Amino acid sequence: MISPTDRFKNKECIFCKMIAGTLPSEKVYENEHVFAFRDINAQSPVHVLIIPKKHIVDILDVSGEDSEIFQHIFRAAQLIAGQLGIAGSGFRTVFNSGDNACQTMYHLHLHLLGGTQLGGSLVG
Ligand code: 5GP
Ligand code: ZN
Numbered sequence: 001m002i003s004p005t006d007r008f009k010n011k012e013c014i015f016c017k018m019i020a021g022t023l024p025s026e027k028v029y030e031n032e033h034v035f036a037f038r039d040i041n042a043q044s045p046v047h048v049l050i051i052p053k054k055h056i057v058d059i060l061d062v063s064g065e066d067s068e069i070f071q072h073i074f075r076a077a078q079l080i081a082g083q084l085g086i087a088g089s090g091f092r093t094v095f096n097s098g099d100n101a102c103q104t105m106y107h108l109h110l111h112l113l114g115g116t117q118l119g120g121s122l123v124g
Pocket of ligand 2: 054
């Protein structure tokens with residue numbers, strides 16, 4: 001069986017192209033380590049994807065040397081929540097990994113969802 005890592009590491013990655021600016025995106029935040037943009041199929045009034053600039057496939061692909069990247073991802077979530085006015089009202093953050101979680105984009109991304117009352121169920 002081909003692992004998700006092997007399946008995608010040699011293919012063209014849409015999110016890497018957005019980071020590089022060769023594909024358009026609605027950017028909301030960027031620093032040296034992370035990039036964040038509006039989800040094309042927003043599931044709530046605010047739906048942002050925060051991604052590392054390093055091509056990491058999913059949580060299983062994270063290594064010890066990536067810890068600083070996560071500090072930047074979570075700091076970006078704080079800043080974007082403030083910038084987009086949802087820090088006070090609350091928001092949800094989600095990493096999907098693999099088939100049962102319905103992961104469709106194999107470049108690690110943190111979903112940041114808010115701007116309305118979200119459902120109480122985490123599993124849809
Ligand atoms: P996943 O299901 O892998 O956790 O989430 C992938 C997300 O990427 C989905 O919410 C989907 O709408 C979003 N997405 C897929 N392709 C594009 C794209 O080309 N542009 C943007 N902005 N979002 C995308
Ligand atoms: Zn990528």
